[in-house]
Amino acid sequence: MANVRLDNVSVDFPVFTSRTRSVRTALFSRLGGRLATHDNTVVVKALQQVTLELSNGDRLGVIGHNGAGKTTFLRVVSGVYPPVSGEVRINGKVSSFTDITLGMEPEATGWQNIIFRCVFLGLSFAEARELSPAIGEFSELGEYLHLPVRTYSAGMFVRLAFAIATAVQPEVVVMDEMIGTGDRSFVEKAKRRMAELLGKADILILASHNEAIIRSFCNKVVWLENGAVRMIGATEAVMEAYSGNSQLAKVGC
DSSP: OOEEEEEEEEEEEEEEETTSOHHHHHHHGGGSSEEEEETTEEEEEEEEEEEEEEETTOEEEEEOSTTSSHHHHHHHHHTSSOOSEEEEEEESOEEEOSSTTTTOOTTSBHHHHHHHHHHHTTOOHHHHHHHHHHHHHHHTOGGGGGSBGGGSOHHHHHHHHHHHHTTSOOSEEEEESSOOOSSHHHHHHHHHHHHHHHHHOSEEEEEOSOHHHHHHHOSEEEEEETTEEEEEEEHHHHHHHHHHHHHHHHHTO
16 A cells, blocks of 8 residues: 655755855745755755655645745655655655656667666566567657667657656656657657556656646645645645635735
């Protein structure tokens, strides 16, 4: 049974010394979270004491303005960023669509990258080799799979990465917006694959600026602001509060 639990999780990014001119401090304040000083070093406090728990059937929407900490949160759940304090406990295989090209080697061929990426996702080499033909077929790249991926167009590269990332059925799916897949001819096929993947996943964590998508897919929402949880709860309650706050901000109240 899949489970995701974060207990007082915080993530800091050191930036530069506090002796740096104040204009740079103003610039980095736009990175998200909050700036603080520690031992004469300025740090971005990207996440601050985030606590939540998800179990089977949960579909969590992650909302907040640019720089609120959404991507950092997703990468913590994906295992990319370790917390500086607190604890992350995940039971279940995680598939992250925040960095689907992570672990791919430009000088290696498409076939080699299929193996590398599958192993990176947690499969054994034997399992990766067994899945390779189906991944190659889904990518529709044909003979290009024998060439180094540095020779691929951007669309071909994303197509291969998507085919690999969706070949393994995870218990927990982490997404930053609804993923794009490059070539238009590939889009409908990719949408069907994603629908199948999400339908079988035990837990979905989805960050998006699109309120309609959040309302459609999610039963819970966490609202992040300056790296901290502003509100967490049922989708409609959080979305109404968030929309009301956004309207007030626009009129300067």
